[in-house]
Amino acid sequence: MKQSPLHQRHLEEGGKLVPFAGWEMPIQYAGIVAEHNAVRDAVGVFDISHMGEILVSGEGAEEGLNRVLTNQVSRLSDGEGQYTLMLQENGGVIDDLILYRLAEDSFFLVVNASRVEEDYEWLTKHLGGDIEVRNESDAWGALAVQGPGTGDLWEKISPSVSLPERNGILRPREDLILCRTGYTGEDGFELFAPAAQIESWWDRIREAGATACGLGARDTLRLEKGYPLNGNDLDRIHTPLEAGLGFFVDLEKDGGFIGSEKLIEQKASGPTHRLVALRMTKKGPPPRHGYEVRDETGEISIGTLSSGSLSPILGQGIGMAYLETRYAKVGTSLSLMIRDRRYPIEVIKKPFC
Amino acid sequence: MNVPDDLRYSESHEWLRLSDDGTGVMGISDHAQAELTDVVYLELPEIGRSVAKGEAIAVIESVKAANDIFSPVSGEVVEVNEGLAEAPEPVNEDPYGAGWMIKIKLSDPAEVDSLLNAESYRERLA
Structure with a gap:
């Protein structure tokens, strides 16, 4: 069982640790309902160090990713991100993820903990030889700060660095990545830093007033917004069209993507x-x-x-x-x-x- | 954790308060409620149901999980704390008082001797 770089903090904060996707992660601290309400009313912080980070770069990366992912990668400018899906040939879902464009032909992918190895192998297999795919999941620790109090909290912590725009990504320095996304339906950001630095970020964010939140509240928060959880609501059998995620699928893309034939067929006949x-x-x-x-x-x-x-x-x-x-x-x-x-x-x- | 001296306890964290009339009132311990947190639903047994010691007698649900509650003794259900079905909060707030769950008429009062006393239960929790 893998332990988060915040393991010690979870124990100190009274987190109840449970197995999740091969990791020992806190399901809750004070209680799911209180944590849930903190995110809806104020601001909460989640350890999401279990999530995977994959970097894809090199000439042809954009074109390659367009063949492997459902959304239109070419719509992204530098610093922008989009929700997208990786499918099998039959249209079933391997993973849902957020893709960010750092620079031309340089992308940052945030993927589900349970799918890191599989995603990495799939990308390596289906992207051409000149495109570098790096699994940096073990190097990065990550936090999600979520709730209407996000902006004020960040102002207290780091007034010199502004958060990126909604769905955007910002790398103000080598050892910090900020993404204005989340999984709760509230304003918020995800912060990625080297595993050794994540404790100090956790401490600063907690001291600035964020409630420590576990995976239990993360699950109730996402479900209230109807966001799917891979492995529960997304699987190898059902397509994104059946899951109601057609907005994130571009069937008009030149050359299509893995799974697109099946989806076009399904769209024509109706799921x-x-x-x-x-x-x-x-x-x-x-x-x-x-x-x-x-x-x-x-x-x-x-x-x-x-x-x-x-x-x-x-x-x-x-x-x-x-x-x-x-x-x-x-x-x-x-x-x-x-x-x-x-x-x-x-x-x-x-x-x- | 609060473990009152005058109660008996099961290994599965239920408590029993015995009365002189041969009935006992049960609920779950302070430790159990703290582990569960956020009790949101409680399914209590029908009045008149016969239960055996160790049998699942009720279901308690937190946001995250459903758990069985086991009867610490054998007997017949004579009363349940109806109010908890609508508002289970007392289970968390006052587990030995307003959070009581079920009153049982014991069929074999000698079974009580096999339950833990407060001191032994405290040792289990340590």
Whole structure:
């Protein structure tokens, strides 16, 4: 099990450590609900050192990445970033990631912890020989600072360096990368620094007033916004079109990308399934990954939750599931099975709140 | 952690307060509530249900996980703390008082002797 460069801090802060994607990471400190609310109302800081950092550079990098990723890389100028996906030939998702353009033919990719090795091998295999792919995941520690208080907090810590614009990247010096992105739906940034320096960044950000937040709150925060989690809501079977991520897929790209043929075909015939947002309409136990979804009568099994949780903001159970399109219409009444009991749920529009 | 002297405890962190009338009230320990944090849902048993010592009697859910609660003794459920179904916060705030969960009429009061006393339970937590 890998340990974060912030391991000692997590122990000192009373973090409850759990295994996650091969890492020992804090699921919570004071409590998920308090951490969740801190991010919605003020500002929180998450250790995201488990996430992967891959650098791709060399002549033809842009063109090469356009063949391997779904979004239009050429739309990026220096210092800009975009959400994008890496697909198998069948259109299933290997990973979802953020791609930043540092300079011409020089890109920084932030990928999921569980997919670092696979992404690296896939990129190496599918990008030409002149393009350098470097997995720098072990060298970097990373923090996500999230919440409406982000700007004020950064002002206190580093008034001489401004944060980049939304979705942008800034490398003010060799040992610091700032990205104005996140996974909570709030303003925020991700900070990358050499693993040996990340403790001091954590301390400065904590002293400036950010609440220490764990992966539990990260999960409830992203789910309230309807953001998918790879391995739960994204998988090898379903395509980004079924996942409702068509906005991040450019099917008009010259020459296409790996998986594009399958997606064009699917778009023409119409996807048979969609990842829908579901909300419990009455009080009940929190929905969880793997719970069975049935039709309104409770007689026909139609799918399972890919993600589920109590929403701390709504005080209601929420979840997502891949369902046949005939059940995917907003307002459709369905049932969720929890310990052999049937609870009413309905299809709603994302985000949940 | 608060471990009141007058209660008995199970290895799985439930407590039992015995009355002279042969009933016992149970809940979960301060340690258990602190480990769970943020109790958001509690599923309590039906009145009249018979339970065996060690049997799953209730389900407690935090934001992150669902956990079983086990009966520390055998007997019949005679009362449950209904209010917790609507608002489970007392389980975190007052686990030995307002956070009590289930009243059981013991079928074999001798089973109580097999539960931990406060001192032994404190040692388990140490």
